[in-house]
Amino acid sequence: MIRPLTLLRILAAGLSLAIPATAQGPDITTIKIGGSGSDFSYYGQSGGIAAYSMGTTSCNPGTQVVNWTNSDHPVIGQNFYRLKDGRFEQIGQSWLKHGFCAVNESGCGSCQSTNCDTLGLGCADTYSSGLNDGAGGGPKYLVNALTGQHSHPYPSPSGPSTIRGRLQVAVPDIDPSQNTGAEYFAEAQYVSAHVAGAGNAKHSYSWRKLNVISTSNVDGSGPATTDQSAPYAWRAQDPSVTVVEVANTDEGGSGVHGHFAVAYTVTDLGGTWRYNYVVENLTSQQGAGSFAVPVPDGTVITNVFFNDVDYHSGEPFNGTDWTTSHSGGVFSWACTQTYQQNPNANALRWGTMYSFGFDADGAPLSTVGEIGFFEPGTGSVLTMAVDAPAGGPAAGTAYCSGDASGTFCPCFNFGIPGHGCENSATPDGARLAGAGDPSVSADTLVLNATLVIPGQPGLFFQGDEVVNSGDGVTFGDGLRCAGQNVMRLEVATASPGGSASTTIAIGAAGGAAGGETLRYQYWYRDPVGSPCGTGFNTTNGLEIVWVP
Template sequence: MRQVLVSAFLLLSLSATVSGGPVSYGEVQTGKLFLDFNTALLERMGITVAIPDSLGSAATKVHGGTLKVLDASSSDLRFAVRDAGFRYLVSGELKTDTGLALSFGDDVIRSEHLYVRAMPGSLSFRIHTDDNFPLFELHNSHAWLDPGTGDLSFRHMDLRITVELAERLGYPRFADITVGEAHMETTAEVPPAALADKGASCGVLDTDGDVDVQLTGINSTSEIAREPGVRVAMAPDASLKNVGTADVAWFRAINPDGGPTPPFAQHPFLAYNLFRIADGVIEQIGRSQVKHAFFTVNVGSDCDCPGGQILHLGCQDVYGISSNGDRHYLASRQEVTASSGKWDSYGSHFDTYPNEPKDDFRDHGRSDHSDPFEHRMAVLEDDLLVEGASYFVEAWYLIKGDVNILNNMGFRQLDPELGGGAWSFTPFLTSFVNGPAIDAWVDPNATGNVARNTYVVTGDGHLKLAVRTTNLGGGLHRYEYALMNLDYDRQIRKFKVPAPPGVSVTNITFGDLDDEQSNDWTRARGSNAVVWTTKSPKSDSLDWGTLFNFGFTANVGPAETQATLMPLEPPSGIKGSSETLQATTLAPADLNKAARRTFDN
């Protein structure tokens, strides 16, 4: 049922009545199907896929395996074209000249050919066997129609196990797991007029207006790499839409990939995190580095321009799990200024790894990866096995000049389960919600003396401080705080919550992303506050895209007050930049102050 719903959504969003030029139709004649299986993942699942060697079989790709190329000399695949760009699949299939054999235990599925069948109204395909059994689905395609030749390519597609195959394997939870990446390069016939009918503004970056890109969905999350019994690397897919009034630059990171004209290398960055809520506390248990965006497919009923290096008004884009977890596009968060979306290619990871010198030219290639966890979101397996816990995956696009960061991000509750040698995280337990995942712990509209969630806006970036209080009985109250640094580049090195004299404070706690006690913040009961501080000025300060936990028990109930946040770096000089930050929260009430107020009355 899940796949039916996804297809229906794409059909509505991609093939609806549009306001641009007329829709024409093209047809694929021949092509090649490139399959890059995550062989390590398949081995853990007990699956073997055998494909005859063919041209290009020695190429190394995303998952470090061998790329298989299947020629296809037969096709009746049809697709829609509007404003000189690919819009959606209409019907038909592409038939490969050779097939495969898939083995699982004593079960073997053999097919002399593969049939790559369109899911009408979408960017997706299903791969069937000779006897019409659906093996895989291909999702999140970067479709590109060459305006010079009319040839059509589908790149960076997630290769997912179908519901039918998962059930046949005896593990229904295998359904929707991404087990590789697929590409298709095709020759196609397109009416010449359809290729020439491109809007005058297409391909021209118009920055007049407001930049506002909305993350519109997370539809799947999968394991990419695993160290059994220790940790697992995972990634979500992500879809978005330009809902602003300005175009958005989407240029590749660095030459020879990057564009030759300004704005050099300007593009969004995707970061994703994993959070766990257990025993009334939210904790961050996973964090990726940043993925550098490199192409926008530009589809949707409101989009009038073809794909390329500019996200035009009303256009939608997708990035799959394979793309978001591809180390070729991943680099350190520290290279990015989160609040402004600035990044410099010169001297970057792409420029200098694995070899110097700094020359603003990509040295970082797919063959340079020895660590399967490099820059990916790695999560300890024990952290995914907490009984009764809830888990939330969060994705966020950092975009230069965006006017609303809260719709750049979003989250969904997933359901981790280990079985059959692999982790599965879907089906999701909730629908997609815009905003940071801390909002799943405390409603941003919460009032009263039980919970609060405060959005802190400064000239240097944004943070969120949430608190949840619990009456433990016997006159004791537990205070749990979560401080999420969204894009505050100055970082936070001290957190202080009022605790008036006479209030008994016990069990002061702190939590960060790792298990190293050496970099934990110090905890102290001051004369009128509970204070947490880094052990040294730059020892595990709270950087952007990260959540830390603070807590204590007190013998006084909560009241509204102001917490103090101390930045690591000095004020930037930007309007709204200050020495310290204040955030409304809940803390033990000042009983003496209340008594004085009563006496005065």
């Protein structure tokens, strides 16, 4: 089960580099997707499925040449993703291109060219979209991305000739007329035994934004972002997204780790919150059979969401959607069969990303999520920092909003009802909410500030009374709402997603008594671009009626 931990938030945000930093040993990264422009091929449709491929250019930024022989060559994976209505999903994947004869071209440093059985230091190698056509590729089930090993000979793909083996996407998922406001992305990955053995396997992931003009007309938009998997594309479009990379240490032997990328964001809907998560398996052979986050029993959960990506063209894997459960303070999604029951069940395998989500009446807290492994092997679970409604149902009543219903915000920087005044991160203003049991004896109440400034410190404080009959008075860029016998409770720094939560026992810290009504607020720094120039702001006020 999920263990309660006190966490420092993890920020795992990479940098976009044209030429990656030097890695030790052989290394591959993908420096171009679709060439420098629009090397994407469209092959047509069959049964409502559209088929594509894309060009890729690899680079060796390492300290050793990379093997590129008939028996020890890389394979290339191709994926498409969609961001729509705040949800990030994988919508397609291809069979694998098997590499041959590295051409050792310039374009990624000072190329030390070799023969085509190796990719030299600082050298690049390009496969056009035609060469990467999955119709001539091999299946994923014969490739172990952890070790890079793959079996030969490999079977040809099956199915309609127009789409078999190719990067397949359901037309309703990519047709712009059916996806107003959606954004699209491509991802490429090289899997090499030589590189995996050096512990550099995850470096090959790169992504690029797409311009989807029509189902039959797809090209690139901007350069590829190297050494980053697809969840970073989501973060690039939405700064509230947090990406955390985790690894199953030594899954493939000393220094050979099974890598995952987890990303999440929480959207304040005004009294409820929308939680969206993705998990991408980058290199793990054990894969994932479950994903879970803490959600106390009694929390109202609605709009539960799950998305996987279809295998095709003769891959043996089952596509049954994961099921959900909510018990023992945990909400989980899980594969319907274990590895022992069916080794080909719908596990989260390498080179794929599954998406999860729900709406809840509990506010976000920094807590611990879990990935449960599918295949037996090293360990049984991975844990990572996430936001989840770990505090339970909402508690307290908001007052003193920055929406012009009472005292005006200092420079007319009005927020929305139930929030404070506008800050540099959002015109809505920051929001303070409570979650848990406002009982003095239980003392599980947690205060949650959202839409504050990422990475900036703030202070939770308590007052006996409302200020100015509950309308507040101007204070910095916001309003001071809680007063009389003001008590500092806890300093908390906002997460990359702009949220901060208390970790102390609020009742005991503030001397609350059963039957007493107390008021709470969060003060926070806003040093760059604060609307009124004071450099700090506040949330709305929150009134809590404590019970014995």
